[in-house]
Amino acid sequence: MAEEASAPASATSADVARLAGVSRATVSFVLNDTQGHRVSEGTRARVLAAAAQLGYVPNAAARSLRAGRSNLVLMPASVSAVGRLVSEWVDDLVSELERHGYTTVMHAGRFDDPLEAARAWAELRPAAVLSLDGDRLTPQTAEVLRRAGVRGMLAFASHPVDGVHTIAFDHASVGATATRHLIDRGRTRIGVVIPSERGLDTLARPRLAGAEQVAARHPVTVTPVELAYTRESATALARRWRELGLDGVFAYNDEYAALLMHALLAEGIPVPDEVAVVGCDDLVLSALQRPALTSVALELPSAASVADALHALVARGTAPGVPGIEPALVHRQSS
Structure with a gap:
């Protein structure tokens, strides 16, 4: 039976030092880009060439021990x-x-x-x-x-x-901002998109809560609607839109808003005449949509x-x- 091949030994900083003809300290200074230590360009080039030739990769754990903390x-x-x-x-x-x-x-x-x-x-x-x-x-x-x-x-x-x-x-303030605008535009039956993609509900739910808080002070209803970021999901939602009876929607962000808006238009549901649509993030492409997309801008x-x-x-x-x-x-x- 053939013997299993042993894994090749990893190159060490000592190997790099020997090949470059320098000390291990110099190798450390070069590869860690240590400030305050002058190393000539020629020496730096030799160290980097030796490290590349040997395939040397610094050990992050060892470096953390030397520095006293992780990076x-x-x-x-x-x-x-x-x-x-x-x-x-x-x-x-x-x-x-x-x-x-x-x-x-x-x-x-x-x-x-x-x-x-x-x-x-x-x-x-x-x-x-x-x-x-x-x-x-x-x-x-x-x-x-x-x-x-x-x-x-x-x-x-x-x-x-x-x-x-x-x-x-506060993500609730995002939903509140969108909902106040829709109410000011005369919308009373507002949908809030909850993306079905995993992980996004932790941001979408507070935005829904903000919309509900604003709606509670007006004769307005808020309905969560689930939407996956796929053409099929948007089309399915648009086809049952009139059954939902919603005249406005805050669609989580601009990408979901544009997806849903085009699906609504494809189903003969005019925007904004029958449904007002608001997104979030104010992406460059939002102003290029037809109709141009209203959005909640976030200044990061x-x-x-x-x-x-x-x-x-x-x-x-x-x-x-x-x-x-x-x-x-x-x-x-x-x-």
Whole structure:
């Protein structure tokens, strides 16, 4: 029977040092881009060439031990599904965090219990946790993370959480802004889209609650309607729209709003004459829709300011405040 091939040994920093003809300390200075240590361009080039030739990759765990902390920033993976505006902003944030020397890790686990989530995050020993769904955090989850050595905890949330640096973002205010506009336009039977895609209900439900709070002060009804981000789902919803009897809809964000609006038009339901449609995020393509899409604009703080705040939390334990997110209605032809 043939012997199993043994796995090749991983290259070490000592191997790189020998090949480049330098000390291990110099290899560390070059590969970690350590500030305050002068290394000639020729030496730097030799080290990088040797590391590439050997396929050397620094050991993150060992580097964390030397530095006294991890360089990982953990973010829940569901942020990639919240829409183009936030996804593009997260891309910028990742770049800004890299500027500070951090590696961003998306955590794919989904947990009903915030404490269970915190324990799973703590296992990775990140330097920081940044949550766009901060309303799920509690003082207990913050304590679990703190005891695990997590130095920076930053969250977008509707209310402050002990132990967490909070940036104000109340999703209920988004639904409230859209609903007030629809009521001002004379709509009394308002639908609120709840995306059926996994993970989005944690943002959609507070937006629905905000719509319901505004409607409760008027002779207006609010009806949640489920919609998947597919042409088939939008067509099915549009075909039963008149049975629902709704004359306005807040469709979670611009992408769902455009999808539903085109399905309604395809079924012969005029927008805005019969149904007023409002989205959220005020994407560039919203103004190019026909009719142009009314949207709730969200002015996100700069990715640089959030990265700077998170770095300050890790380095010093305190950080300057970051302006919260306030929704603003952008009125166009769809309503």
